[in-house]
Amino acid sequence: MGAFVAIAADGRRQAALGKLTERIREAGAGCSVWLGNAYVADSDRLFLWIPVFLGIGVALYFGLPFEPPLWLALAPVVPTAWALWRTRHSSIFAPLSAAILCVVIGFAATTFRSHVVAAPVLERPMAGNLSAKVLSVETTETGALSAILAPSAFGRLLPADLPARVKVNIRQRDATLRPGAEVNLRTRLMPPPEPVLPYGFDFARQSWFSSLGAVGFAYTAPKETAAPAGLGESLIILRMRIGERIRSRIGGTGGAVAAALITGERASIPDSISTDLRAAGIYHVLSISGLHMVLFAGSLFWVVRACLVLVPGLALRYPIKKWAATIAILGATFYLVISGAAVATQRAWIMICLMFLAVLLDRPALSIRNVMLAATVILLWRPESLIGASFQMSFSAVIALIAFYESEPVCRWTSRPRGAGIEALISRAFAYILGIALTSIVAGTATGVIAAFHFNRIAIYGLAGNMAAMPLVGIVVMPMALVSLLLMPLGLDGPALWAMGKGVDGMLAIAHEVAAWNGADRMVSAAPLLALVVTVLGALWLTLWRANWRYAGILPIVVGLGLWGSGPRPDILVDRDAALFALRGADGHLVLTASRPSYTAGQWLRYEGDERTARDAARSEFMQCDGRGCAYREPGRPSIAFPETLGAVVEDCERSEIVIAAVSVPRQTRKECAARLLLDYFFFWRNGATAINLDEDGQLHIVTARQMRGARPWVQRRPKNQ
Numbered sequence: 001m002g003a004f005v006a007i008a009a010d011g012r013r014q015a016a017l018g019k020l021t022e023r024i025r026e027a028g029a030g031c032s033v034w035l036g037n038a039y040v041a042d043s044d045r046l047f048l049w050i051p052v053f054l055g056i057g058v059a060l061y062f063g064l065p066f067e068p069p070l071w072l073a074l075a076p077v078v079p080t081a082w083a084l085w086r087t088r089h090s091s092i093f094a095p096l097s098a099a100i101l102c103v104v105i106g107f108a109a110t111t112f113r114s115h116v117v118a119a120p121v122l123e124r125p126m127a128g129n130l131s132a133k134v135l136s137v138e139t140t141e142t143g144a145l146s147a148i149l150a151p152s153a154f155g156r157l158l159p160a161d162l163p164a165r166v167k168v169n170i171r172q173r174d175a176t177l178r179p180g181a182e183v184n185l186r187t188r189l190m191p192p193p194e195p196v197l198p199y200g201f202d203f204a205r206q207s208w209f210s211s212l213g214a215v216g217f218a219y220t221a222p223k224e225t226a227a228p229a230g231l232g233e234s235l236i237i238l239r240m241r242i243g244e245r246i247r248s249r250i251g252g253t254g255g256a257v258a259a260a261l262i263t264g265e266r267a268s269i270p271d272s273i274s275t276d277l278r279a280a281g282i283y284h285v286l287s288i289s290g291l292h293m294v295l296f297a298g299s300l301f302w303v304v305r306a307c308l309v310l311v312p313g314l315a316l317r318y319p320i321k322k323w324a325a326t327i328a329i330l331g332a333t334f335y336l337v338i339s340g341a342a343v344a345t346q347r348a349w350i351m352i353c354l355m356f357l358a359v360l361l362d363r364p365a366l367s368i369r370n371v372m373l374a375a376t377v378i379l380l381w382r383p384e385s386l387i388g389a390s391f392q393m394s395f396s397a398v399i400a401l402i403a404f405y406e407s408e409p410v411c412r413w414t415s416r417p418r419g420a421g422i423e424a425l426i427s428r429a430f431a432y433i434l435g436i437a438l439t440s441i442v443a444g445t446a447t448g449v450i451a452a453f454h455f456n457r458i459a460i461y462g463l464a465g466n467m468a469a470m471p472l473v474g475i476v477v478m479p480m481a482l483v484s485l486l487l488m489p490l491g492l493d494g495p496a497l498w499a500m501g502k503g504v505d506g507m508l509a510i511a512h513e514v515a516a517w518n519g520a521d522r523m524v525s526a527a528p529l530l531a532l533v534v535t536v537l538g539a540l541w542l543t544l545w546r547a548n549w550r551y552a553g554i555l556p557i558v559v560g561l562g563l564w565g566s567g568p569r570p571d572i573l574v575d576r577d578a579a580l581f582a583l584r585g586a587d588g589h590l591v592l593t594a595s596r597p598s599y600t601a602g603q604w605l606r607y608e609g610d611e612r613t614a615r616d617a618a619r620s621e622f623m624q625c626d627g628r629g630c631a632y633r634e635p636g637r638p639s640i641a642f643p644e645t646l647g648a649v650v651e652d653c654e655r656s657e658i659v660i661a662a663v664s665v666p667r668q669t670r671k672e673c674a675a676r677l678l679l680d681y682f683f684f685w686r687n688g689a690t691a692i693n694l695d696e697d698g699q700l701h702i703v704t705a706r707q708m709r710g711a712r713p714w715v716q717r718r719p720k721n722q
Contacts, residue, residue: 038547046095048368048544051375053099057106058383059533061114065710073111076104110383113209118713119164121207122214127188128155131225135165136236136340137177138267145170146267147177148212154189163189163213172221179236180228189216191716194576194688196600197607198708199529199568208714209384239263239338242488249494250501258497258504260286262481264340273508279521280514281444281462282469285507287390293348295478296335301328301356303482325356331482332356338485347385347394350374368402368544371395389454393447396539400446401439403543433467440466446539449561453532456606458522465514469507476503525609526567535560568703569608570691572640575600576705578662578684581642583632585620592618593630593642631656638676638694653678658692658700676700686718 061068080101087093132149140146146169151162168187170177177183192207192215207213228237243263247255256268266274266286277283305324309315329352336349351374358370375395378385385391444462452458459465480500484493514520538556545553573582573590580600581593590608592601595618605617622634629643631652641652644662646669652659653673665673665680677692677700684690688705695701709715 035549038545038549041547042545042549043091045368045544045546046098048372049099050102051372051379052540052544053102054106054109054376054379054383055386057103057108058110058379058386060103061107061110061383062387067114067712068107068111070111070115073108077101077108080104106379106383109380113383114713117209117211119211120161120213121204121714121716122163122189122191123716125188125190126155126157127219128157128186129184130154130166130168130187130189131182131184132166134177134179134181134183134228136179137240138265140169140267142171143173145175145177149183152182154187164211166214166216167212168216168218170218170222172218175218175221177222178224178228179240180234181224182226183222183224185222186219187216188219189214191215192714194716195705195709196576196603196689197573198689198691198703198705200603200607200689200705202709202714204714204716205709205712206384206388209382235337239340242338242485245488245493246484246497249497250504253508254501254504257286257508258477258481258500261292261477261504262485263338264345273511275521276508276511276515278457279459279461280465280469280511281459282465282507282511284393284447285469285473292339292478293332293335293345293352295474296482297328297332297352297356299479299482300331301325304328322360325359329353329356346382347374347378347391350377351398368399368406371398371402389450392450392454392536396446396450396536397443399543400442400539404438404442406546436467436470437463440470449535450532452524452564453527456523456526456609458524459520460522461514461517461520465511468510468514472503472506472510476500477507523606523609523611525565526607527564528567531560531563531566533560534563565609567607568691568693570703571694572658572660572690572692573604574660574679574684574690574692576684576689578660578681581630581660582617583640585622586634586637590617591620591623591632593623593625594618629662641675649673649678649680 061073080097084094084097084101087097130149130151131153132151135148135150137145137147146167149166149168150164151166153159154162166187166189168185168189170185192204192212194204195202207215228234240263243259243265246259246262247268249255250258253270253273256270257273260266260269269286274283274286277286301324304327305320308320308323314320332349332352336345339345351371354370354374358367378391440463444459444466448458448462477500480496480503484496484500487493487496534556538553538558538560541553542550542557543553544550569584571584575581579594580598582590582601582604585591589612590604590610592604592614594601595615597614601614601617605612605614610617620632622637623630623632625631628645628648629641629652631639631641633639638657639655640658640660641648641656642660642662643649643652646663646665649659649661649663649665649669653669653675657676659673659675659678661678661680663680664682665678670678670680679690686706688709690705691703693701693703706715711717
């Protein structure tokens with residue numbers, strides 16, 4: 001009987017298993033059908049992923065620990081293009097081949113760009129007479145000059161070793177520079193600085209792609225040896241004169257901000273104003289990018305078209321909309337030139353020109369296709385833009401806004417009738433206010449994550465700041481900027497500049513008020529790169545598709561945000577020059593060895609999301625410093641010494657577990673040192689900024705900037721035997 005019962009039970013289990021298998025098979029088939037339908041529905045949006053895969057190729061280049069040969073980067077282009085041609089009729093393999101080709105092209109374009117911009121980089125700090133041509137110049141808040149120069153001679157350097165460009169700060173009173181002029185001055189130049197953290201911002205890499213080979217300061221005022229000549233120099237001088245006129249007419253801080261909105265010169269804006277604008281979430285107003293181009297060129301388009309409509313003979317017989325679009329393109333180009341043609345402005349110019357070109361071709365002006373086409377052009381032209389906060393924030397904001405306003409519920413709301421009379425006026429006013437709020441929320445959310453990653457800051461009340469300030473910017477400031485530029489050649493720009501100044505003053509008053517609110521500007525700890533990558537890819541999946549499968553992008557967004565704050569938290573930090581040290585106490589906060597404010601100390605604390613000053617971070621009962629160095633001894637923590645003399649090194653080797661010296665230590669002394677770890681000045685000279693981690697087993701893990709940066713052309717090679 002038991003055997004029959006067992007057989008029956010086994011039969012029931014087999015039947016249940018069969019039903020479960022059948023249900024799984026049906027679910028899999030249903031899922032496949034659902035995915036297939038979604039793919040077919042969104043097949044017309046595959047084009048939008050071209051810049052995404054180009055960006056993956058660019059990111060692969062920057063992620064390599066070595067510089068790839070140019071031939072190796074270019075070699076895969078032809079085979080992958082041939083594979084795409086062979087699979088062009090396949091609905092599955094054609095998109096796959098196209099994606100691979102985009103990755104290969106992005107990688108090749110970045111490698112090629114690195115070779116094109118290659119220029120000598122100063123190997124060590126030097127002082128000498130510099131003869132150079134002035135490329136650009138800005139006036140800082142303190143009245144000093146910050147100039148980009150193209151050297152023709154410097155000290156005893158051979159012509160082949162001269163950097164293509166150098167950046168020099170000139171603090172002498174009454175110093176003047178004219179773009180295009182040849183000047184001579186005595187300067188001290190240094191190589192572009194390395195990161196202050198092993199995984200921190202690499203200014204030397206940014207300088208490489210700008211052909212900037214040295215930075216420094218002037219000992220003497222520049223002496224002009226040849227006058228400017230050429231159209232390019234004339235345009236730069238025109239830009240400077242426009243900025244000077246705006247600052248003199250409006251005056252004060254408002255004049256500096258107004259000049260920045262037109263000419264892009266932000267150096268004269270006080271740091272306190274920049275801080276308030278950041279805390280209020282409206283600092284983006286100072287960056288001449290998409291917002292400014294849209295307001296400037298859009299206002300010009302509207303004014304020209306409105307004027308042409310007043311002439312019935314033209315409006316009824318000719319394409320005045322296209323005429324207005326053509327004039328708007330010319331106006332945007334002029335704005336690009338006088339604003340200094342920064343990378344963000346160039347990107348905005350490309351986007352606005354594509355929009356008006358669509359008008360000329362009778363296509364929708366504002367669409368996600370045009371935005372992604374602009375991203376494609378920029379990634380092929382300036383692929384290094386991908387890793388910059390400006391590129392990431394501007395495109396994330398535009399993509400998010402277009403995706404939001406393309407959604408069906410929003411389209412229904414924006415297209416509904418507004419009524420007539422007072423009802424229409426109230427409805428439009430409400431729609432305008434709500435539109436600003438929604439735009440601020442969407443754009444702020446899209447850019448907030450990127451801003452937190454790059455700057456470790458979140459503007460808590462950014463919505464309030466934008467809702468209060470943006471109507472002033474859109475209705476008063478930028479339209480008056482356009483009018484003032486049009487009237488400036490006639491000398492009639494006074495009233496327009498006065499109105500613009502009042503609008504700027506109102507914007508600054510709003511920024512100051514919002515920044516004063518408790519907790520307006522909150523710092524956050526650094527996130528690992530993986531968190532940003534996962535979040536951005538999830539956001540792209542959510543915004544670029546239109547079928548329901550786009551909601552799958554929410555999962556990687558949640559995962560990426562969940563990884564926030566899980567970045568490396570080193571126990572010991574050492575400056576690239578061994579001039580500043582920090583260690584993590586038992587309470588989890590960094591303790592600095594020096595209380596004086598410095599760029600390095602600020603960056604270290606910002607990375608931690610720590611709002612303390614360097615002076616506050618240097619206060620610790622466990623840190624003892626004298627003229628020979630510092631020592632940190634806290635119960636339950638390893639004893640650490642930071643000696644600054646060779647004699648102190650010998651003493652600390654007997655009393656400390658870890659010795660990090662700011663001086664070079666002879667080989668014999670290193671052998672005799674009883675400490676678990678001894679690092680001297682030459683270690684940091686060779687390897688740059690260093691982070692040391694202590695795990696639970698007491699093991700030491702050292703990460704250096706040189707290790708993280710790899711063997712790249714912007715990384716200086718230093719011998720190991722010193």
